[in-house]
Amino acid sequence: xxxxxxxxxxxxxxxxxxxxxxxxxxxxxxxxxxxxxxxxxxxxxxxxxxxxxxxxxxxxxxxxxxxxxxxxxxxxxxxxxxxxxxxxxxxxxxxxxxxxxxxxxxxxxxxxxxxxx
Numbered sequence: 001x002x003x004x005x006x007x008x009x010x011x012x013x014x015x016x017x018x019x020x021x022x023x024x025x026x027x028x029x030x031x032x033x034x035x036x037x038x039x040x041x042x043x044x045x046x047x048x049x050x051x052x053x054x055x056x057x058x059x060x061x062x063x064x065x066x067x068x069x070x071x072x073x074x075x076x077x078x079x080x081x082x083x084x085x086x087x088x089x090x091x092x093x094x095x096x097x098x099x100x101x102x103x104x105x106x107x108x109x110x111x112x113x114x115x116x117x
Contacts, residue, residue, distance in 0.1 A: 006110045008055035009069065014040050016066045017058065024093045044090070049074050054087050054114050059103045067098035070107040074116070084117035
């Protein structure tokens with residue numbers, strides 16, 4: 001039995017995440033344009049509203065590679081006069097070879113189980 005590992009996205013993951021995104025969502029190849037990884041860095045890690053308590057997530061396969069990721073954007077609002085954080089799920093991408101293991105569903109479950117209100 002292999003154990004799934006879901007963890008927060010790290011800066012070192014960005015090149016691999018960009019390759020996966022390019023493969024699944026854009027061209028079908030694993031060579032992303034040079035600006036894709038920096039885009040994810042700006043939007044998912046360096047955005048002023050990025051929240052380390054509600055991070056983007058990656059799913060690590062049995063070989064140590066990233067087989068899926070879930071982008072996270074956090075918005076702040078007020079509800080009944082108290083501040084709240086709203087988790088806005090972004091990109092949800094799973095490698096075609098890993099989809100049979102429900103890695104996307106596992107990522108989304110972990111993301112929605114976070115500390116957001």
